[in-house]
Amino acid sequence: MPDADLPTLPVTWAPRRNRAVLLPVSALLVVVFVTVALALPASWQLNDRVALITTGLVFAAAGAMLARPHVVADADGITVVNFVRTRRLHWAQIVRVNLRQGDPWVTLDLADGTSLAAVGIQPGGGREQAVRAALGLRDLVEARGATPEPATTK
CATH class of the missing domain: 1.20.5 (Single alpha-helices involved in coiled-coils or other helix-helix interfaces)
Structure with a gap:
């Protein structure tokens, strides 16, 4: 893309x-x-x-x-702020962005085999807006997650 x-x-x-x-x-x-x-x-x-x-x-x-949930994407990754917890993820940690019919919010499949709810993107505020946001996040994950982390030398 x-x-x-x-x-x-x-x-x-x-x-x-x-x-x-x-x-x-x-x-x-x-x-x-x-x-x-x-x-x-x-x-x-x-x-x-x-x-x-x-x-x-x-x-x-x-x-x-x-009212707290939101998702912030920047050059290094995303920050998922849910009701109580905040989690910072690097792009490479996110495998897939899911928003299926009937889902209350976006779910992120992570490289470690777990999933994380991203409550900040939800159809409750409008299905079309949530789909656009989920697609935008998915496109960012695909574009940024494919880039390998820079190697560090010791």
């Missing part, structure tokens, strides 16, 4: 619709829980108010965690 058809590096793929919903809702949850905690009648104790605020922060943290 000619380099002109490859995505320009660095490139980031992320489910933008998820973020557009989850981050404002998370902020709104904190505001609502803090407002309710402060508006409670005087008969409510301080520990009840703290528990309400903490609950709002926990819900907001869960929303922020769900």
Whole structure:
């Protein structure tokens, strides 16, 4: 494939619709829980108010965690940021990029025989957009993964 058809590096793929919903809702949850905690009648104790605020922060943290996934490709490889873990891969470590009908997100087959979910590329934000992103990542893997690592001398 000619380099002109490859995505320009660095490139980031992320489910933008998820973020557009989850981050404002998370902020709104904190505001609502803090407002309710402060508006409670005087008969409510301080520990009840703290528990309400903490609950709002926990819900907001869960929303922020769900908005976190993305995939960043650069000249050296890709960084896959999923809900909790981040993993850095060199191009040569990726054997195949998969996005089959009905898959919730892209799956990367790795040279060590394992697979890695790349949740940052998912049809939930639009099937056509996810397919374009998966094809772009696949093309980068094919173009960059075929290049052997430079040999080092001792």
